[in-house]
Amino acid sequence: MFNFLKSNKNAIYGGLIATLFTGAGIFLLGNVTGYEAKHLLKVSLNGLNMLCNTIVLASATILALLLTLLSVSYGSQDTLRKKHYKQVLSIAKFDVILFISALILFQFFNIPIIESEEVPTNWYKIIYWATLGSTSIISGMMITVILMLYNAVTNLIAIIGLGEDHPLISKDEVDGKIDEEKEKLKDE
Secondary structure, eight states, rough: OOHHHHHTTHHHHHHHHEEEEHHHHHTOOOOOHHHHHHHHHHHHHHHHHHHHHHHHHHHHHHHHHHHHHHHHHHHHSSSSSSHEEEEEEHHHHHHHHEEEEEHHHHHHTTTTTTTSSOOHHHHHHHHHHHHHHHHHHHHHHHHHHHHHHHHHHHIIIIIIIIIOOTTTTTTHHHHHHHHHHHHHHHHH
16 A cells, blocks of 8 residues: 555645645535535536546546556567556556446435435535535546556656656566677677
8 A cells, every 4th residue: 555655646646636626615615504505415416427427437438448558568569567567557446446436426416315305404414515525535536547547658658659768667678688789799
């Protein structure tokens, strides 16, 4: 867990900043009563459903695109270190957590709580704050996944596209290529 935090700290900071930013917007709304919370939930429910739906679709697409990333990684001329594959695995794990969280929230938002006469009015305030807090968290998680994916892609571009010497290139492979070049020069 500590390795994950250390290697993805910029992406996590980006997600936390996004979560805090949206959370601050929620906090600025101030204290609401149960009736106000019920009304605000009614008004915002379509947007919340759309947000969760978008995050579910995006995270599923990212998971599928990770297979392409692995294919490109494996097919490159340079042998990549295990660290690269662990980075892709971390993205996949975090993306699956995001997918499941957004899907559960999506299902939760489709429960017709607002239409129920049995729910006490004071519960709407709790439901409202929990809803806004959880959507802030999944929005931050989505930004974290995007930033993690961005880091992986920029590393691959530097290695494959630009041919740069990169810490993710396996040194055994580089040393082997140098030895091959020396042998070719001796033969000539």
